[in-house]
Amino acid sequence: MRLALLKKLTEFMEKDDSVYLLTADTGFHVFDEYPTKFGERYLNVGICEGAMIGMAAGLALEGKKVFVYGIVPFVTMRCFEQIRVDLCYPTLPVTIIGVGGGLTYGPAGMTHHSIEDIALMNCLPNMTVLCPGDAVETEYALDAIMNLQGPCYLRLGKTGEAVIHSKPLTDFAIGKGITVRKGSDIAIIATGNMLPAAVEAGQLLRDKGKEPEVVSMHTVKPIDRKLIIDIASRCKTIVTVEEHNMIGGLGSMVADVLTDENLKVKLKKFAINDQYAQKAGSQQYLRSQYGLTAENIAEELLK
Amino acid sequence: MNIEELKAIATRIRKDVVTMHQIGTNVGSAMSAADIIAVLYFNVMNISSPDDPERDRFVLSKGHAASALYSALAQKGFIDSALLKDYQQNGSDLTGHPCQKNVPGIDASTGSLGHGLPIAAGMAMAAKRDNKKHRVFVIIGDGECQEGSVWEGAMLAVQQKLDNLTIIIDANNLQGYGRAEDIQPIETLGPKFEAFGWSVKQIDGNDIGQLVDTLSKTPFEAGKPSAVIGRTIKGKGIAEMEDVLGWHYFSVPKDKLEKFIEELDGNK
Numbered sequence: 001m002r003l004a005l006l007k008k009l010t011e012f013m014e015k016d017d018s019v020y021l022l023t024a025d026t027g028f029h030v031f032d033e034y035p036t037k038f039g040e041r042y043l044n045v046g047i048c049e050g051a052m053i054g055m056a057a058g059l060a061l062e063g064k065k066v067f068v069y070g071i072v073p074f075v076t077m078r079c080f081e082q083i084r085v086d087l088c089y090p091t092l093p094v095t096i097i098g099v100g101g102g103l104t105y106g107p108a109g110m111t112h113h114s115i116e117d118i119a120l121m122n123c124l125p126n127m128t129v130l131c132p133g134d135a136v137e138t139e140y141a142l143d144a145i146m147n148l149q150g151p152c153y154l155r156l157g158k159t160g161e162a163v164i165h166s167k168p169l170t171d172f173a174i175g176k177g178i179t180v181r182k183g184s185d186i187a188i189i190a191t192g193n194m195l196p197a198a199v200e201a202g203q204l205l206r207d208k209g210k211e212p213e214v215v216s217m218h219t220v221k222p223i224d225r226k227l228i229i230d231i232a233s234r235c236k237t238i239v240t241v242e243e244h245n246m247i248g249g250l251g252s253m254v255a256d257v258l259t260d261e262n263l264k265v266k267l268k269k270f271a272i273n274d275q276y277a278q279k280a281g282s283q284q285y286l287r288s289q290y291g292l293t294a295e296n297i298a299e300e301l302l303k
Numbered sequence: 304m305n306i307e308e309l310k311a312i313a314t315r316i317r318k319d320v321v322t323m324h325q326i327g328t329n330v331g332s333a334m335s336a337a338d339i340i341a342v343l344y345f346n347v348m349n350i351s352s353p354d355d356p357e358r359d360r361f362v363l364s365k366g367h368a369a370s371a372l373y374s375a376l377a378q379k380g381f382i383d384s385a386l387l388k389d390y391q392q393n394g395s396d397l398t399g400h401p402c403q404k405n406v407p408g409i410d411a412s413t414g415s416l417g418h419g420l421p422i423a424a425g426m427a428m429a430a431k432r433d434n435k436k437h438r439v440f441v442i443i444g445d446g447e448c449q450e451g452s453v454w455e456g457a458m459l460a461v462q463q464k465l466d467n468l469t470i471i472i473d474a475n476n477l478q479g480y481g482r483a484e485d486i487q488p489i490e491t492l493g494p495k496f497e498a499f500g501w502s503v504k505q506i507d508g509n510d511i512g513q514l515v516d517t518l519s520k521t522p523f524e525a526g527k528p529s530a531v532i533g534r535t536i537k538g539k540g541i542a543e544m545e546d547v548l549g550w551h552y553f554s555v556p557k558d559k560l561e562k563f564i565e566e567l568d569g570n571k
Binding site for chain 2: 040041043045046048050051052053054055056057058059060061062063064081082085086089090091
C-alpha cells in the first residue's frame with residue numbers, strides 16, 4: 001500500500017504545484033527523494049504532530065492541497081483536537097495518511113497499534129474515512145481524494161499486502177463499496193487490510209459448500225447504505241471484518257444502517273474485543289489471538 | 304490613523320465589548336486585547352477588504368477575545384454593526400469563539416488554546432512559497448503559552464524563517480484560575496522565544512503609541528519571526544474590572560452597563 005501511495009503522491013506533487021506533503025519525522029526510505037525533488041512543498045516538520053496539523057490547516061486556508069503522513073496513533077490520536085478544530089470545523093482539504101493501520105506494527109507494542117482510529121475519525125463531522133483493502137484500492141482512493149473538498153483520513157497498512165483486485169476499478173468512488181465476489185447466503189464485508197483475510201475466509205467457506213458474498217468497504221464514512229440495504233435483502237447473515245476495536249468501526253457503522261432501516265438480518269462482527277495487546281507479536285500472531293485470521297473467521301461461520 | 308484616532312477605535316471596541324458581554328464570559332480578556340486589535344486593524348495591517356487575497360492575515364489564537372475582534376470587523380465595515388447585539392445569542396454567527404466560516408474577515412477558527420500559531424505558520428509558509436508580500440499577525444495569551452503546541456509552532460516558524468509572521472502576546476497575567484506568572488513567570492516568555500530563535504520586543508500592550516511604534520517595525524530582524532510581549536491589564540478601561548480574575552467569567556449586569564460606558568467615554 002505504501003508503494004502505491006508513493007507512486008500516486010509523487011504523481012500529484014509533480015503535476016500540481018498546490019500539493020504539499022508534511023511529515024512528522026517519519027517516512028524513512030519512502031520519501032528519500034522528496035527533499036531534492038519537491039524541496040519547497042515537502043517538509044519534515046519535526047516530531048510535533050499537533051503543530052503539523054495546524055500548519056497543514058494554515059496552508060489549506062491559503063489554497064493548498066495538503067497531505068500529512070505518519071504512523072496512525074500519532075497522526076490521529078495525539079493531534080485529535082487539532083484535526084477536530086483546525087481541519088474538520090472549517091472543512092479544509094487536508095488528508096491524513098496513517099500508516100500501520102490496526103496491528104501492522106504488532107511487535108512494536110500497543111503504542112504503535114491503532115485499534116481506535118476509525119472510531120475517532122468516524123465521529124468527526126465533515127471527515128471522510130477511507131481504508132483501502134489493497135494497493136489497487138489505495139491508488140484509486142488517492143485519485144478520488146484529489147477531488148475531495150474536505151478533510152480525509154486514509155488508513156493504510158505498510159507494504160507487501162496481498163493484491164486482491166486484478167482488474168482496474170473503473171467504478172471506484174468514495175462511499176461506494178466494491179463487491180469482490182457475489183454470493184447469496186452470507187455476506188462478508190471487510191475494510192482495510194483485512195480484505196485479503198476476508199477473501200480467503202470466503203474461499204474456505206466456498207470449499208465447504210457455502211455461497212458467501214465478499215465486499216470491500218473501503219469507505220467507512222460515508223458508509224454505503226445502499227449496498228448494505230441491498231445485501232440485507234439477499235443474505236441472512238452479514239459479517240463485518242476489521243482490524244480495529246469492536247466499538248465504533250465498520251461493524252458499528254453497518255449495525256447503525258441495519259438498525260436505522262429496521263432490517264432483520266443477523267450481524268456478526270469480527271474485530272478486536274475491546275482490549276489492548278499486552279504481548280509482542282507479529283501482525284499474524286496478534287490476529288490469531290483475536291480470532292481475526294481467515295481460518296478463525298471461516299471456522300466460526302461454519303459453526 | 305493617528306494616536307488619538309486609534310484610541311477612539313479602542314474605546315469603541317471596549318464599549319462594544321461591554322455591551323455584547325451582557326451574555327457570556329471573557330469580557331476581561333477582550334478588554335485586555337482591545338488596543339492591540341485596534342492598532343493592528345487600523346494602523347499596522349494592510350487590510351481594506353476581507354476578500355482581498357493580498358491583504359494581511361490575522362489569527363486570534365486567544366479566541367475567547369472574539370468580541371473585541373467582532374467590534375473591529377464592524378468598525379472596518381466587514382460586518383454589519385447591527386450584528387454585534389446578537390453576539391452569542393441563539394442563531395447568531397457571532398459565536399463566543401470565532402468561526403472562520405461564519406464571519407467575513409475571520410481567517411481561522413479558534414477557541415481551543417495553542418492552535419493559532421501553527422495555523423498562522425502554515426499561512427505564512429504559503430505566502431513565502433508563493434512569493435506573496437502579505438504578513439500574518441497572531442494574538443496569543445500569556446496563559447496560552449503553557450500549551451506545548453505554542454512552542455511547536457514557535458519552532459516551526461524559526462525553521463521556516465517566517466519573518467512575515469508576528470505574534471503579540473497579550474500578557475495580562477490573569478488566566479482561568481489564577482496568575483499566569485504562578486505557572487510561568489512572564490519575564491521568562493521573552494527569553495524563551497529568543498532561545499527558540501525569535502526576535503523579541505517587550506512593551507506596554509495597552510499603550511497605543513508603543514504598539515504603533517513596535518508593530519510598524521516588523522520584522523525586527525530579517526529571516527526571523529517577530530514576537531511582541533505586550534504587558535496588558537485584564538479588564539482594561541473599567542476600574543471595577545481591571546486585574547480582577549472574576550471578570551474572566553462575569554457577564555456585564557444590565558444595571559452597570561450605562562456606568563461602564565460612561566467610564567469608558569471618560570477614559571478616552
